[in-house]
Amino acid sequence: MDKMTEVGLNLLAAVLIFVIGRFVAKTIKKLIARSMGKTKVDPVLISFTCNFGYSALMVFVILAALSRLGVQTTSFIAVIGAAGLAVGLALQGSLSNFAAGVLMVIFRPFKIGDFIDAGGVTGIVRDIHIFTTTLNTPDNKRVIVPNSKIMGDSITNFSAEGTRRIELIASISYSDDIDKAEEILMDEIKKESRILPEPAPTVGLMEMGDSSINFVVRPWVKVPDYWNVYFALNKAIKKRIEAEGMTIPFPQRDVHIYQEQ
Structure with a gap:
């Protein structure tokens, strides 16, 4: 009877951890979306950040619930860490471009329509995406430049001052x-x-x-x-x-x- 009571309490605690943790994760997701929406951030970046943050929080919630049930989560953490490292190495260039895109959206060194010299290319900014930026050169050639190349070098904005x-x-x-x-x-x-x-x-x-x-x-x-x-x-x-x-x-x-x- 004592063992069953202990298992029942642990199961109840795990369910509560999962339910409350899920509620907190959703609340944080909404707060992030609301705060980023006020700063006029790119909707693609808002969606990605909110989903990524929610998924990361849910991983911790699930691990905490399993740990309360007595499941050894050390191996799960090791597997998740190894998988994250492998994915990070495989997507190193893409993650670098993504990080540069986030910085560009936050600090706004230029906007669509500006005439700039960045990443070795001079032209008018046509599109700013999470991974790349599209420029039209003075002779109307379309050049797609990785964001990491733009943010890793000096940026000359000819239009910023008017x-x-x-x-x-x-x-x-x-x-x-x-x-x-x-x-x-x-x-x-x-x-x-x-x-x-x-x-x-x-x-x-x-x-x-x-x-x-x-x-x-x-x-x-x-x-x-x-x-x-x-x-x-x-x-x-x-x-x-x-x-x-x-x-x-x-x-x-x-x-x-x-x-x-």
Whole structure:
């Protein structure tokens, strides 16, 4: 009778452990889903995290219930650990990509539509998945980059700030008037309506080169206007310099020939 009572109590305790543990696991699953949903995390990541966490908790609950029944769970734990190690080694690359995808979703270094340079690829972000990120290059090639490669290197986001600074080099000859050249360059900047007034554009004498005086032209534009303004301003500066009678010199060297007596 005592033995049966002991077995019955252990069985009841195991059932209670399983029922209560299952309830706690479901509650934690809902809390995780609710908290991650508030941060606008990818639904795929929410589902995966919730299911993974629930499964892990249920494994511990089942082991605790079996242990209460007197079942030796050491061997089960060893088998689960060995299986987990084997799966981890087999999926090492995929798990690395997954971890990088989770970090990307949490820290948001870029978003869909941004123009970035990451993982050795430059392009517009089209899709962000758990394991890979899809980019479209400027010549419209689709490149799928593993997330671990992106997060393992530096990321340059050209769209994050909303504005970019153009940097052009305008050259004149040593015989030209540098003050007049500076006025011409500022005038061409003012004519371009897409250039932003703030931050203020700058024009400065950058260097006295081997065969030319080089000015640097640095206006600010909105990110979508960058290349259009870059090309248009280059063309306008070249035409204006020629129209004002100035010259854009070619590299040249003076050669002196001496004749021995």
